[in-house]
Amino acid sequence: MSRLLVVEDDPDIALALRLLLQRAGHQVGHAKDGRAGLRDAFNERPELVILDIGLPGMDGWQVLERLRDISDVPVLLLTAHGQESDKVRGLRGGADDYLTKPFTNAELVARVEALLRRSGTTASWADEVYDDGTLRIDPAARRAFVADAEVRLTPTEFRLLNVLVRHAGAVLSPNQLLAQAWDDPTGIGPERVKFAVLRLRRKLGWTDPDASPIESVRGFGYRYRRPPAAA
Known part of the structure; x- marks a missing residue:
């Protein structure tokens, strides 16, 4: 209940x-x-x-x-x-x-x-701690850190970030992100993803589109760019 x-x-x-x-x-x-x-x-x-x-x-x-x-x-x-x-x-x-x-x-x-x-659901493939020197994600505790400072995210924002980093370097379409982070490939998808990405960047302190590790690929979707050392 x-x-x-x-x-x-x-x-x-x-x-x-x-x-x-x-x-x-x-x-x-x-x-x-x-x-x-x-x-x-x-x-x-x-x-x-x-x-x-x-x-x-x-x-x-x-x-x-x-x-x-x-x-x-x-x-x-x-x-x-x-x-x-x-x-x-x-x-x-x-x-x-x-x-x-x-x-x-x-x-x-x-x-x-x-x-x-x-x-209340997280994907089984996303249980391990991710750390690339800039961003650290602990899925079990549902905590995210940028430069060792914790960032408070909503469940949707956390799932979105987790999906992006687990597919680092790959471009994910809005529908792919809806299916994996929202479990909902229908509805007003592009707008939902767009504004969720904007909120996520703002909370992580990555507001400069050119410098943000979360990159918008015009006409295709979004991808997470690992820092050079991690890549």
Whole structure:
């Protein structure tokens, strides 16, 4: 049984979500506004947050931003708007998935279970510690270090980095990265990968595209370049 937190101001929608997810075998908490959602996320440590964007007062965008400051919990955004700009904003802000109202019960449950599965799964080939003198990754502890300084990454960011370094020198397409780091080769893949790479570079301190070990290969994808000594 997984602990889920629903942050939704509409009581009817919140009740429907709770009943649906409880029938699917999950323990479900509910917060009716953004501040309560942040407090519950900090105190209850849920394994996934379902976050409505259209909250009163502190809206879902603000909640997502503050949530990412304190936690790497997977976040599924819910919104009544299906504009591409909203999807991009959510992915850029660190959301793990995005669902537009109205949606079917089956789709919601499937997306929740996919996020829970991905957040708790690591590939068997990636169990060994990686160290090239610049970057060190410990998959078992889910820790990453740059120049001996630890960098805090979300589960998705960590899997993305791990996939790139284990295929160092090879160019991986967005669909390949989605399949291996997200276990999801469908959806708005290129945008999801693009913004995840941007966040990852920023956290690792590799913001200069020309000097970053994570290289963008125009028209193909991304690859990790080992430092010369390691290569």
